[in-house]
Amino acid sequence: MNTMSPVCATLDLSLSEIAALSCRAARGAGFEWGEADEAAFASVWLSRAGIAWIATLLAVLDTAGRSGSPLVAEGRWRGPGALCPLLTGIALADFALLPEGPGQGELVLENVKHPLFLLPFVARTSDALSRPLRITSAGFEGNFSPGAVPILRFAGAAERALCEASSVSIGICEAGPETSRWPDRHRSTVSAANIRALSEIAMKMTVPTSAQSLAGAGAAGGDND
Amino acid sequence: MRLARLGSAHPTRLSFLRVLLRRLQREKWRFDRPLFNLDEKGVGRVVYRAIGPERTYSLVCFSHDLPPEMRSDRVIATAWDATFALFDGTPDEDDLDRLEANVPLQEAGRINPRELSLSRANRSVRLFDHVVERLSRGLQPDGDLLAETGYLMRTTAVYGSGKFGAADRDLIANRPELMVPFQAEMLSVWLTRSFSVDLVDHIAHQRGGEKAVRLDGEHRRLLGVGNSTGLGMAPFLVRHPALFNNWVMVREEALARVRAQEHATEQTVSGFQAALANAIDNARLWNSDHPLQIAKLDDLRNGLDLLGAHVSSEQDWQGDHPWDALWRWGETNLPLEAQEALLSLLLEPHGDLVDELASCMAANEAASAAIDGAMTVGRLQALMSENYDWAVRPDYGDRQECARFWYVSEDKLEPRLGERYEEPGSELELPLDTGRQVARLASAVENRNSSEPVARLVLEEPRLRNAVRRVQASEGRPFAEIRDNLISEELMPIDMLRCKLAFFGATRFDPRSDRWVRISLFQGLPYPGELSGEMQA
Numbered sequence: 165m166n167t168m169s170p171v172c173a174t175l176d177l178s179l180s181e182i183a184a185l186s187c188r189a190a191r192g193a194g195f196e197w198g199e200a201d202e203a204a205f206a207s208v209w210l211s212r213a214g215i216a217w218i219a220t221l222l223a224v225l226d227t228a229g230r231s232g233s234p235l236v237a238e239g240r241w242r243g244p245g246a247l248c249p250l251l252t253g254i255a256l257a258d259f260a261l262l263p264e265g266p267g268q269g270e271l272v273l274e275n276v277k278h279p280l281f282l283l284p285f286v287a288r289t290s291d292a293l294s295r296p297l298r299i300t301s302a303g304f305e306g307n308f309s310p311g312a313v314p315i316l317r318f319a320g321a322a323e324r325a326l327c328e329a330s331s332v333s334i335g336i337c338e339a340g341p342e343t344s345r346w347p348d349r350h351r352s353t354v355s356a357a358n359i360r361a362l363s364e365i366a367m368k369m370t371v372p373t374s375a376q377s378l379a380g381a382g383a384a385g386g387d388n389d
Numbered sequence: 390m391r392l393a394r395l396g397s398a399h400p401t402r403l404s405f406l407r408v409l410l411r412r413l414q415r416e417k418w419r420f421d422r423p424l425f426n427l428d429e430k431g432v433g434r435v436v437y438r439a440i441g442p443e444r445t446y447s448l449v450c451f452s453h454d455l456p457p458e459m460r461s462d463r464v465i466a467t468a469w470d471a472t473f474a475l476f477d478g479t480p481d482e483d484d485l486d487r488l489e490a491n492v493p494l495q496e497a498g499r500i501n502p503r504e505l506s507l508s509r510a511n512r513s514v515r516l517f518d519h520v521v522e523r524l525s526r527g528l529q530p531d532g533d534l535l536a537e538t539g540y541l542m543r544t545t546a547v548y549g550s551g552k553f554g555a556a557d558r559d560l561i562a563n564r565p566e567l568m569v570p571f572q573a574e575m576l577s578v579w580l581t582r583s584f585s586v587d588l589v590d591h592i593a594h595q596r597g598g599e600k601a602v603r604l605d606g607e608h609r610r611l612l613g614v615g616n617s618t619g620l621g622m623a624p625f626l627v628r629h630p631a632l633f634n635n636w637v638m639v640r641e642e643a644l645a646r647v648r649a650q651e652h653a654t655e656q657t658v659s660g661f662q663a664a665l666a667n668a669i670d671n672a673r674l675w676n677s678d679h680p681l682q683i684a685k686l687d688d689l690r691n692g693l694d695l696l697g698a699h700v701s702s703e704q705d706w707q708g709d710h711p712w713d714a715l716w717r718w719g720e721t722n723l724p725l726e727a728q729e730a731l732l733s734l735l736l737e738p739h740g741d742l743v744d745e746l747a748s749c750m751a752a753n754e755a756a757s758a759a760i761d762g763a764m765t766v767g768r769l770q771a772l773m774s775e776n777y778d779w780a781v782r783p784d785y786g787d788r789q790e791c792a793r794f795w796y797v798s799e800d801k802l803e804p805r806l807g808e809r810y811e812e813p814g815s816e817l818e819l820p821l822d823t824g825r826q827v828a829r830l831a832s833a834v835e836n837r838n839s840s841e842p843v844a845r846l847v848l849e850e851p852r853l854r855n856a857v858r859r860v861q862a863s864e865g866r867p868f869a870e871i872r873d874n875l876i877s878e879e880l881m882p883i884d885m886l887r888c889k890l891a892f893f894g895a896t897r898f899d900p901r902s903d904r905w906v907r908i909s910l911f912q913g914l915p916y917p918g919e920l921s922g923e924m925q926a
Binding site for chain 1: 499501502550551552553554555556557558559560758759760762763796797798799800802805807812813814817819820842843844845847848851852853854855856857858
């Protein structure tokens with residue numbers, strides 16, 4: 165990604181660029197490839213929903229490697245420590261139709277870091293269940309209907325939902341009022357500083373240049389005729 | 390599908406560039422060139438427009454004065470003979486200024502969603518100079534030389550789908566004219582072809598003045614646009630299994646429809662004969678210095694000769710299901726290279742049967758993006774038995790089976806293929822080793838309870854997640870995977886490249902190594918303003 169232009173304070177990224185950068189960064193931060201793909205999905209979803217995806221993702225990846233996987237049990241998920249929202253969100257969508265998911269009754273996820281990052285997975289869970297879901301936490305509330313734009317309400321600044329770990333409760337709810345279609349949002353304006361930070365993490369999944377590496381890519385002999 | 394067949398793929402009438410030209414012709418698109426501003430060295434701006442019934446697309450071209458020592462096809466190049474953007478609509482002066490500030494920088498610049506594609510091209514110096522020299526003296530160039538090289542300019546990258554700020558595919562995929570994959574990219578390359586010819590005419594005129602002539606219709610038909618491709622394209626087929634499945638499925642369905650015909654009409658038989666004659670001609674002109682390709686070209690020429698002999702002697706055109714009989718004969722008697730050519734020939738006269746399948750070559754990739762956590766391990770095992778027996782066959786403990794690894798380079802962020810036991814970096818390998826991953830998955834679930842949900846499996850063994858997703862996505866998608874070990878010592882990356890390029894419609898496949906190829910696009914096909922009548926490749 166050509167993000168190094170120092171002149172621009174901000175950059176408009178396409179969804180494709182968001183997905184590619186997020187995937188590489190998650191991998192660079194130590195998540196498995198399948199999990200990195202989920203991080204890309206989440207970033208794109210947050211961007212389309214107009215939520216600060218890059219700050220959230222940077223916070224999620226700002227750990228010493230991959231940790232905070234949930235102990236999944238019926239009704240309540242917890243960790244040894246604070247839960248990683250990427251790993252928890254992934255498991256939430258995976259367990260959507262199972263007894264450990266929110267389909268049978270209220271599900272509490274204890275002490276989730278940066279819980280905003282759960283939202284794309286709550287949406288996916290709602291789609292899988294074909295039922296509307298409500299999510300409640302200290303910093304925000306949300307109503308999700310399958311395929312529809314979620315309705316989100318923040319208690320105070322959205323940044324709180326970003327930074328503070330909190331417990332989150334998810335359950336099936338009544339269908340809400342009709343919501344509008346997803347906005348046609350295919351750009352995300354991000355700061356050059358955030359791009360640089362995310363790119364640095366992403367670079368950890370690349371292999372440094374060597375003469376061998378350069379030779380391993382091109383034509384044998386000249387390519388100019 | 391296996392790489393042996395995929396790597397012998399030929400373009401067909403369902404290739405993306407053929408689909409594009411049929412639409413442009415059917416919908417009577419108009420073409421013009423509202424800006425042509427080149428100086429005496431050929432430097433400046435040119436704009437070509439394709440005007441459809443609902444929308445207009447413009448190829449904005451910047452022509453540069455490139456010092457010869459800077460000319461390189463590698464993605465690490467920083468300057469080119471010409472750079473391009475396909476603009477959504479008609480650009481105004483502000484758009485052109487913005488594009489001029491960015492497009493010549495290519496990856497180092499930024500474009501926005503009004504741009505659908507970003508590309509660059511270099512001259513084929515030898516041919517370009519020859520053509521300029523002849524035209525400037527009032528003469529047409531040597532036709533054999535044109536036919537042999539096949540292009541005045543070659544693209545070295547054509548980016549679309551949101552790269553460097555371009556419009557995401559989702560933004561435009563609902564437009565009928567862009568729904569089939571790579572239509573914007575193909576349109577961009579087709580108009581680049583016009584640019585390459587106009588540029589050579591212009592420079593010849595600058596040199597020769599009154600005496601100079603333009604390239605005539607017959608000679609310019611011999612030219613396409615070249616393309617130089619390396620490993621950058623290779624991961625695509627693996628990263629887009631639902632899409633790739635649909636491409637192959639369409640090709641198989643098209644073949645099945647032709648084989649199912651009870652009788653052959655006079656028209657389809659003569660169409661077939663004409664296509665065969667073209668193929669034999671093309672095989673004669675198609676050259677390569679690469680030993681692998683030389684062997685394949687021998688197979689092709691011999692195979693086509695055999696085919697020609699069979700068709701004029703033993704083939705019973707009046708018989709029952711004659712196309713099926715011909716295909717079966719080919720499967721038994723022709724090398725793979727010629728079988729794939731035969732497939733293309735069978736489709737060619739049957740446009741009314743198969744052309745409508747083009748719209749099935751798009752895919753809703755989101756449908757296979759999420760894992761179904763409720764699926765049982767037992768069901769997963771059944772899917773692996775059904776679709777992945779090829780994956781579990783190799784012994785991945787054998788050095789030869791794991792000799793390579795795919796990775797992303799730090800410089801230029803491009804995909805590369807390394808030698809696992811000779812270079813550092815394999816701990817960072819990309820997940821293109823699908824076969825090995827699924828083999829590991831199969832082994833990991835061997836002793837698990839078959840009624841266990843997959844959600845529990847991937848929670849406990851997150852490394853298996855990618856393999857699980859692929860296995861689940863293979864349900865109902867028999868062609869999603871390239872059924873070969875992509876990290877084997879035996880892998881020929883050019884087989885992957887040729888497969889994708891054949892779907893584009895590329896001809897004159899010419900490997901320069903086992904991972905770098907030259908091809909030609911649109912060679913022999915009409916130019917804007919020439920779209921009428923049947924278009925044979």
